[in-house]
Amino acid sequence: xxxxxxxxxxxxxxxxxxVYDDIMATxxxxxxxxxxxxxxxxxxxxxxxxxxLKALMGPGALDPLTKxxxxxxxxxxxxxxYCIASHTASAFAKGMTPEMFKELQAVIGMAxxxxxxxxxxxxxxxxxxxxxxxxxxx
Amino acid sequence: xxxxxxxxxxxxxxxxxxVYDDIMATxxxxxxxxxxxxxxxxxxxxxxxxxxLKALMGPGALDPLTKxxxxxxxxxxxxxxYCIASHTASAFAKGMTPEMFKELQAVIGMAxxxxxxxxxxxxxxxxxxxxxxxxxxx
Amino acid sequence: xxxxxxxxxxxxxxxxxxVYDDIMATxxxxxxxxxxxxxxxxxxxxxxxxxxLKALMGPGALDPLTKxxxxxxxxxxxxxxYCIASHTASAFAKGMTPEMFKELQAVIGMAxxxxxxxxxxxxxxxxxxxxxxxxxxx
Amino acid sequence: xxxxxxxxxxxxxxxxxxVYDDIMATxxxxxxxxxxxxxxxxxxxxxxxxxxLKALMGPGALDPLTKxxxxxxxxxxxxxxYCIASHTASAFAKGMTPEMFKELQAVIGMAxxxxxxxxxxxxxxxxxxxxxxxxxxx
Amino acid sequence: xxxxxxxxxxxxxxxxxxVYDDIMATxxxxxxxxxxxxxxxxxxxxxxxxxxLKALMGPGALDPLTKxxxxxxxxxxxxxxYCIASHTASAFAKGMTPEMFKELQAVIGMAxxxxxxxxxxxxxxxxxxxxxxxxxxx
Amino acid sequence: xxxxxxxxxxxxxxxxxxVYDDIMATxxxxxxxxxxxxxxxxxxxxxxxxxxLKALMGPGALDPLTKxxxxxxxxxxxxxxYCIASHTASAFAKGMTPEMFKELQAVIGMAxxxxxxxxxxxxxxxxxxxxxxxxxxx
Numbered sequence: 001x002x003x004x005x006x007x008x009x010x011x012x013x014x015x016x017x018x019v020y021d022d023i024m025a026t027x028x029x030x031x032x033x034x035x036x037x038x039x040x041x042x043x044x045x046x047x048x049x050x051x052x053l054k055a056l057m058g059p060g061a062l063d064p065l066t067k068x069x070x071x072x073x074x075x076x077x078x079x080x081x082y083c084i085a086s087h088t089a090s091a092f093a094k095g096m097t098p099e100m101f102k103e104l105q106a107v108i109g110m111a112x113x114x115x116x117x118x119x120x121x122x123x124x125x126x127x128x129x130x131x132x133x134x135x136x137x138x
Numbered sequence: 139x140x141x142x143x144x145x146x147x148x149x150x151x152x153x154x155x156x157v158y159d160d161i162m163a164t165x166x167x168x169x170x171x172x173x174x175x176x177x178x179x180x181x182x183x184x185x186x187x188x189x190x191l192k193a194l195m196g197p198g199a200l201d202p203l204t205k206x207x208x209x210x211x212x213x214x215x216x217x218x219x220y221c222i223a224s225h226t227a228s229a230f231a232k233g234m235t236p237e238m239f240k241e242l243q244a245v246i247g248m249a250x251x252x253x254x255x256x257x258x259x260x261x262x263x264x265x266x267x268x269x270x271x272x273x274x275x276x
Numbered sequence: 277x278x279x280x281x282x283x284x285x286x287x288x289x290x291x292x293x294x295v296y297d298d299i300m301a302t303x304x305x306x307x308x309x310x311x312x313x314x315x316x317x318x319x320x321x322x323x324x325x326x327x328x329l330k331a332l333m334g335p336g337a338l339d340p341l342t343k344x345x346x347x348x349x350x351x352x353x354x355x356x357x358y359c360i361a362s363h364t365a366s367a368f369a370k371g372m373t374p375e376m377f378k379e380l381q382a383v384i385g386m387a388x389x390x391x392x393x394x395x396x397x398x399x400x401x402x403x404x405x406x407x408x409x410x411x412x413x414x
Numbered sequence: 415x416x417x418x419x420x421x422x423x424x425x426x427x428x429x430x431x432x433v434y435d436d437i438m439a440t441x442x443x444x445x446x447x448x449x450x451x452x453x454x455x456x457x458x459x460x461x462x463x464x465x466x467l468k469a470l471m472g473p474g475a476l477d478p479l480t481k482x483x484x485x486x487x488x489x490x491x492x493x494x495x496y497c498i499a500s501h502t503a504s505a506f507a508k509g510m511t512p513e514m515f516k517e518l519q520a521v522i523g524m525a526x527x528x529x530x531x532x533x534x535x536x537x538x539x540x541x542x543x544x545x546x547x548x549x550x551x552x
Numbered sequence: 553x554x555x556x557x558x559x560x561x562x563x564x565x566x567x568x569x570x571v572y573d574d575i576m577a578t579x580x581x582x583x584x585x586x587x588x589x590x591x592x593x594x595x596x597x598x599x600x601x602x603x604x605l606k607a608l609m610g611p612g613a614l615d616p617l618t619k620x621x622x623x624x625x626x627x628x629x630x631x632x633x634y635c636i637a638s639h640t641a642s643a644f645a646k647g648m649t650p651e652m653f654k655e656l657q658a659v660i661g662m663a664x665x666x667x668x669x670x671x672x673x674x675x676x677x678x679x680x681x682x683x684x685x686x687x688x689x690x
Numbered sequence: 691x692x693x694x695x696x697x698x699x700x701x702x703x704x705x706x707x708x709v710y711d712d713i714m715a716t717x718x719x720x721x722x723x724x725x726x727x728x729x730x731x732x733x734x735x736x737x738x739x740x741x742x743l744k745a746l747m748g749p750g751a752l753d754p755l756t757k758x759x760x761x762x763x764x765x766x767x768x769x770x771x772y773c774i775a776s777h778t779a780s781a782f783a784k785g786m787t788p789e790m791f792k793e794l795q796a797v798i799g800m801a802x803x804x805x806x807x808x809x810x811x812x813x814x815x816x817x818x819x820x821x822x823x824x825x826x827x828x
Contacts, residue, residue, distance in 0.1 A: 586813050590808075601804065608797060613789035613792070613793045614790055621756065622797050625764050626805065629767040630802065632808060634815050637819035651750075662743065666739065666773065667764065669725070670725055670770060670772045670773055673731075676772075677771065680721070682775060
């Protein structure tokens with residue numbers, strides 16, 4: 001459910017159906033998850049979000065599984081339960097092993113801890129970490 | 139600087155020096171960054187944090203570079219400037235290319251956006267995403 | 277429910293009843309929502325919070341509906357489900373249309389995205405954005 | 415500055431220049447702020463972010479000034495200093511008065527407070543606030 | 553500085569001066585810190601915030617130093633640098649020892665870590681932790 | 691439940707059983723809460739987290755109850771429902787009175803409010819608050 005209810009395929013406008021069709025074709029499934037059915041109330045948002053996500057989460061400089069792990073890291077830090085549940089499921093579907101899941105959670109936990117130690121001790125950034133980095137000296 | 143000032147090697151107790159030595163040996167550098175010099179006021183915390191980090195950030199089910207990317211994703215979401223600066227520098231040192239950096243930032247940005255769309259639309263978790271996942275059915 | 281249970285009107289002290297009466301009179305309703313019944317365990321907090329909120333959320337330099345939208349923007353960013361549910365209901369009651377709701381969510385999503393792009397790219401504030409602004413040059 | 419340095423107009427590729435030109439034409443200014451010059455390292459991200467922002471922040475069901483106020487509310491809650499500085503400047507440029515600025519900050523502060531009171535008292539959502547709302551009963 | 557500049561005592565209205573006088577008398581100092589000089593642009597907010605803070609941060613069921621520690625814990629978790637700096641200074645002034653400071657930071661760090669482990673592992677609340685607690689069974 | 695299900699005592703490996711035994715002996719209970727049963731999938735994390743927590747949350751420069759209050763302050767600010775429920779129960783078990791609970795929540799709420807007022811008004815840190823503090827001048 002969502003504030004506006006979920007828009008099922010049979011009730012969708014042609015513009016929304018076109019996005020649903022592309023989601024199902026791209027993911028090789030006949031299932032549309034609730035997120036898409038909720039934001040389908042805003043067809044422009046649905047189309048833009050899906051197209052951006054499809055372009056971004058596919059193969060690139062980072063592989064698709066790494067991107068799912070990054071999504072989980074952000075979602076856990078933001079405490080977004082829906083996002084954690086859906087991207088954890090996606091990551092397992094894309095090959096995340098239980099060992100990877102455990103290391104992922106341990107890294108997320110430790111990063112959240114050291115982020116706060118740095119902050120509480122009011123540590124200034126080392127001069128050598130400040131941009132511009134070497135990469136700009138070409 | 140930090141609330142208590144930074145503890146330099148020459149002023150450190152033997153327990154702190156031992157950790158500093160291990161940091162420099164492990165990282166093949168003679169540089170200790172400010173974070174360690176700040177939390178060195180609490181030698182037990184210094185030792186535990188370094189040992190956990192050393193164990194966790196090395197090779198495992200996830201490779202060291204992937205873990206740096208995850209650290210950046212958490213740090214950006216938490217808005218921890220020190221952590222972003224230091225782990226971005228580490229990630230470049232471990233082989234992150236500019237193309238990887240850009241995809242990383244785009245994924246972090248989009249994850250933060252869709253996290254909030256899910257939340258604002260009050261989307262319920264799909265039954266199929268709820269634990270236990272298939273992985274438990276052995 | 278809450279840690280201490282909810283305080284119903286019939287069980288309330290005179291000080292709490294006085295606040296409940298003012299809430300119902302101000303809102304032209306006979307319903308007191310759970311938030312007030314929970315913090316009624318602390319009558320001073322109840323009185324102060326209600327009076328501040330009544331003064332702040334009424335007409336002023338910003339209209340009441342705009343303030344509800346701002347409340348939703350904060351609550352979504354904080355991931356506070358109760359607050360999202362209650363203020364989304366209030367906003368609809370005060371005239372938010374479905375079109376406004378959709379734009380609101382899209383803006384919240386995008387702001388969360390660009391907040392993180394700025395942070396991850398470690399962008400320094402433009403000199404012209406730094407305070408004091410023109411408004412102080414009188 | 416940013417991790418990669420800022421891309422100035424004279425050094426930009428044609429694709430980046432085209433976005434810069436559109437920013438300047440749309441905003442009737444010859445100034446490009448640091449955010450755009452930083453993410454210009456990723457021309458696809460630059461183009462998509464600018465086009466989405468241009469479409470979203472213009473007139474619609476919500477007026478442009480209200481959207482700037484929402485952006486500030488998100489940015490303050492996220493603690494994004496760059497975003498606060500730039501959108502506060504934009505809001506003043508679009509007509510925010512000092513009185514509006516003050517009410518805005520007071521609402522943001524209070525929303526952050528009551529968000530946490532709700533959370534700390536572990537208040538359950540009132541049945542009447544749970545979706546679906548009346549708006550779906552058509 | 554702040555968006556509107558800081559309001560110094562000599563430039564303040566009588567209403568603002570009255571609050572400044574009470575701050576200095578209560579704190580036995582002739583120094584008004586920047587926070588108050590910034591929100592003095594909104595005299596109603598200044599008066600309300602100071603009075604609430606004065607009432608809340610004094611002796612009560614919790615002692616004043618414990619409340620400063622709690623303030624630091626919230627401020628570190630929120631990443632509010634001003635608040636961390638000012639309340640760390642206050643806590644030292646109220647008797648926080650270096651040993652207490654270090655334990656405080658270690659607890660804040662660990663709480664942030666375990667908060668995220670709970671979230672990432674999607675752990676359901678134990679029935680015995682759910683409200684109502686025994687305290688309501690009277 | 692958790693993504694991997696909960697590991698009950700009877701199904702646990704000897705390494706996990708040893709931690710469970712220590713938890714029960716330390717806490718003088720025969721109950722292991724879900725958090726430990728969830729992270730028991732990662733025995734190294736379980737052991738490290740329990741040992742760190744046991745060392746940190748016992749008596750020290752801060753008393754155990756104060757540390758539970760700090761844990762609650764972090765957990766509420768992070769919006770971690772499990773953590774709020776479990777540490778609120780622990781705090782009551784360690785002697786938190788209803789009066790203390792109420793002051794705690796009021797402080798957490800107000801700290802979250804003033805954190806955001808500081809941020810929204812873009813207040814610069816007073817020179818006297820900036821480290822190093824007097825404590826370093828020995």
